[in-house]
Amino acid sequence: MIRLDDTDRDILRALQEDATLSAGEIGRRLGLSQPAAWRRVKRLYDDGAIRGQRLDLDHEALGFGVTVFLGVKLATKGRVSLEDFERAVRAIPEVQLVHHVLGLYDYRLRVVARDLADFERILRRRVMTLPGVGEVEANVLLSEERRPGPL
Amino acid sequence: MIRLDDTDRDILRALQEDATLSAGEIGRRLGLSQPAAWRRVKRLYDDGAIRGQRLDLDHEALGFGVTVFLGVKLATKGRVSLEDFERAVRAIPEVQLVHHVLGLYDYRLRVVARDLADFERILRRRVMTLPGVGEVEANVLLSEERRPGPL
DNA sequence: CTTGAAAAGAACTGCCT
DNA sequence: AGGCAGTTCTTTTCAAG
Numbered sequence: 248m249i250r251l252d253d254t255d256r257d258i259l260r261a262l263q264e265d266a267t268l269s270a271g272e273i274g275r276r277l278g279l280s281q282p283a284a285w286r287r288v289k290r291l292y293d294d295g296a297i298r299g300q301r302l303d304l305d306h307e308a309l310g311f312g313v314t315v316f317l318g319v320k321l322a323t324k325g326r327v328s329l330e331d332f333e334r335a336v337r338a339i340p341e342v343q344l345v346h347h348v349l350g351l352y353d354y355r356l357r358v359v360a361r362d363l364a365d366f367e368r369i370l371r372r373r374v375m376t377l378p379g380v381g382e383v384e385a386n387v388l389l390s391e392e393r394r395p396g397p398l
Numbered sequence: 399m400i401r402l403d404d405t406d407r408d409i410l411r412a413l414q415e416d417a418t419l420s421a422g423e424i425g426r427r428l429g430l431s432q433p434a435a436w437r438r439v440k441r442l443y444d445d446g447a448i449r450g451q452r453l454d455l456d457h458e459a460l461g462f463g464v465t466v467f468l469g470v471k472l473a474t475k476g477r478v479s480l481e482d483f484e485r486a487v488r489a490i491p492e493v494q495l496v497h498h499v500l501g502l503y504d505y506r507l508r509v510v511a512r513d514l515a516d517f518e519r520i521l522r523r524r525v526m527t528l529p530g531v532g533e534v535e536a537n538v539l540l541s542e543e544r545r546p547g548p549l
Numbered sequence: 550c551t552t553g554a555a556a557a558g559a560a561c562t563g564c565c566t
Numbered sequence: 567a568g569g570c571a572g573t574t575c576t577t578t579t580c581a582a583g
Contacts, residue, residue, distance in 0.1 A: 249459050259455065266417070266451040269559055283568050285560070295459050300417040303449040304410065304549075308400050311548065316499065316506060318537075333543075340548045348467065350537035355467060359548060386469075386501035392484075397462065397491045397510060398455075420576065431551060436578070 249296050251398075254279070258287055259296070259398050266300045311359040313366050314388035317374065318352035322381035331378040339373045352384065400447050402549075405430070409438055410447070410549050417451045462510040464517050465539035468525065469503035473532035480504075482529040490524045503535065 251259070257277050262268060274284035291297045306314065321328060329347075336345055336356065344357035356374075360366035374383060402410070408428050412419060425435035442448045457465070472479060480498075487496055487507065495508035507525075511517035525534060 248461050251460070259453070262453050263455075266453045270561095271559070280569050281559085282561080282570085286568090289561090295456055298454040298456050300451045301454050302410070302413050302417045303452050304414075304547075305446050305449050306547075308446050309402070309549065310399050316497070337543075337545065340546075342545050343547045345543040345545065346467070346537075347540040347542075348537035349540055351535055352537060355537060384502055386497075386499035386503060386506060389498040389500055391498075392488075392496040394488065394493050394496065395491075396455075396457075396494045398460065421578090422576075432577090433552090433579085434550065440578095 249294050251296070255287060255291060255296075256398055258284070258291065260395060262288075262297075263395055263398075306359050310361055313360040313362055314391075315358045315360070315366055316386045316388065317354075317356040317358060317370075318382075318384040318386075319354040319356065319374075319377075319380060320351070320382040321353045321379045323379050324353065328379040332380070335377050339369070341369050341373075352382075400445050402447070406438060406442065406447075407549055409435070409442065411546060413439075413448075414546055414549075457510050461512055464511045464513055465542075466509045466511070466517055467537045467539065468505075468507040468509060468521075469533075469535040469537075470505040470507065470525075470528070470531060471502070471533040472504045472530045474530050475504065479530040483531070486528050490520070492520050492524075503533075 254277060258273055261273055261276060270285035270288055271281040273279070273288065274281045277284065279287075288297075306312075321332060332354070333345065333347075336342055336354070339358075341358050341360055342356050343359060344355075346355040347353070348355050358366070358369060358374075360369055370383075370385070374380070405428060409424055412424055412427060421436035421439055422432040424430070424439065425432045428435065430438075439448075457463075472483060483505070484496065484498075487493055487505070490509075492509050492511055493507050494510060495506075497506040498504070499506050509517070509520060509525075511520055521534075521536070525531070
């Protein structure tokens with residue numbers, strides 16, 4: 248487990264807001280020189296605390312106005328069945344996230360669609376026909392808020 | 399709604415894999431000059447297709463080995479109650495994501511905890527005491543797979 | 550759209566406290 | 567650890583076709 252001091256935590260908090268901050272800008276904010284900030288950021292990457300950076304796309308602006316969370320319960324849960332299900336799920340382009348979970352459901356999926364008609368097509372043609380699929384529960388996203396998290 | 403051509407889509411796909419790609423590298427892969435690729439990326443930002451870049455942190459390596467998705471049903475759902483609930487949820491540091499949803503539940507939360515004992519504390523002390531909270535359902539994350547999405 | 554080039558800024562290195 | 571000075575590389579902008 249990676250140990251961080253307060254300065255590392257400050258850096259992660261700043262980068263969570265905007266991952267494109269330069270080492271110089273981070274140093275300015277925290278009272279560090281550019282190389283000192285740069286070395287810390289590099290160490291956070293090298294140690295594996297930071298895995299990388301990902302794009303934050305505006306799917307609504309890109310024509311995908313509907314986001315739905317699906318809870319999926321499998322009818323049969325052998326090891327083969329899990330692998331079959333996961334392979335088939337990966338073939339659905341509208342699936343952004345596949346969570347294998349423990350609890351009332353076996354998988355949670357994040358799915359985007361152009362509109363509700365488009366979502367209905369995905370649900371009927373792609374999701375309900377997945378191998379081993381049992382019960383499916385859906386939640387339509389109204390609004391999303393990201394929080395800084397516990398760091 | 400933002401219109402993209404095939405090249406824009408290729409750029410977004412490449413940047414989804416690695417958001418740190420330089421304009422020169424993108425151009426090399428797609429057969430564009432560095433300035434041409436740079437202008438396109440800038441336009442994707444300016445038009446709002448790309449909102450920004452976010453850190454991909456390894457929460458497990460940082461000591462938060464447990465991730466749980468909570469479905470929350472409110473007991474009373476007036477407008478005041480939604481605002482009260484949301485304000486109180488924002489005060490829980492372990493909550494990373496707050497989704498207001500339509501369906502069987504009213505909210506979906508993504509929560510991280512150091513371990514299951516820590517999660518139990520958060521659930522009992524912070525979540526179950528939220529204003530207006532009714533039923534709560536939990537799914538513990540076993541594994542997560544990100545997919546490129548439908549672009 | 551291209552190439553070429555210049556200016557600005559960020560990343561990286563070595564050495565010192 | 568952190569700072570300073572300097573080098574290298576990328577980004578960003580412009581000119582011209």
